[in-house]
Amino acid sequence: MKYSFKIFSVFNIPVELHISFLLLMALIYGVAIFNLVPGVDLNAALLITLLFVTVVLHELAHSYVAQRYGIGIEKIVLLPIGGISAMEELPEEPGQEFRIAIAGPLVNILIALVCYGLFFVLLQSYPTIASFLNYFALVNVILGAFNLIPAYPMDGGRVLRAFLAGRMSYLQATETAASVGKFLAIIMAVVGIFWNYFLILIALFIYIGADAEYKEIMISTLLEGIKVKEIMTPQVRTVPPATQVEELMEVMFQNKHMGYPVTDGDNLLGIITFNDISRANKGDEKKPVTEFMTRDVIITHPEEPLNDALAKLSQANIGRLPVVEDNQLVGIISRTDIMRAMEILKLKK
């Protein structure tokens, strides 16, 4: 995620703070130290800090269980509305998903139990600390219970999908869980209008998240088993390195393709796109395209699964991948090709 900073790593998982989170914490401590808002004192600031420590522990529990199932964890990012564990893939086995999802809320319940235990021990001798612990335990119970609301992609929603996935296809289970999630998000937003605006923010987060994850899973299910060679354009229009900018513009105008591999014989030197030459200034018309092309080209292979190629396109935020086999350019595949194939596949199913 942009604008986040790594603070430490646990189990090889980097924990990052988003800038908005840092600003929020600075604001809370500023308000507490200078007594700007009645009720927000250092005790309240400490409670909020502890709350976010709990959120990290909650996310670490998800990540730890996921790692045990061989799922890579990119990082944990802390935002003002909570934490996100960025997993490299989602578990498809319902049992695994259930255990990964339930681990987070279980940590909250565990913290609550420990705090209640300490509350009774310290009640007589340290009443202030005891009442703080009592409050913190309650906060954890609320946090754990809130996360178990079956609003996908919240933990409870993942538990719901794991439950459904045992009874229907993974895609159908996701679709149902996402619909339930969106429905609950709408209710949450309405409740939020009358009760707490913060809830509206969370509802929005759930609604968008449910939609995005469902689409992602729908795409990867549709494209499963399909290889790059089945969709790529085999006869690639390439341009030689000496091509001038104005010549390329003419080629683009005639072919209506916005990107071309630059090749010297069969040798791929780079890729030149409309975006690249739109950076050219007046007077650059006669310059060779090699001055504007991208040289470190991300490539794919004819046998590569389409899902992996799509992931490469998304991660690098690019439009097309040259298909290379034995150091030879054999085709090109664009995001548009994949989207078009997907539309057809949707109709076939």
Ligand SMILES: [Zn+2]
């Ligand atoms: Zn969670």
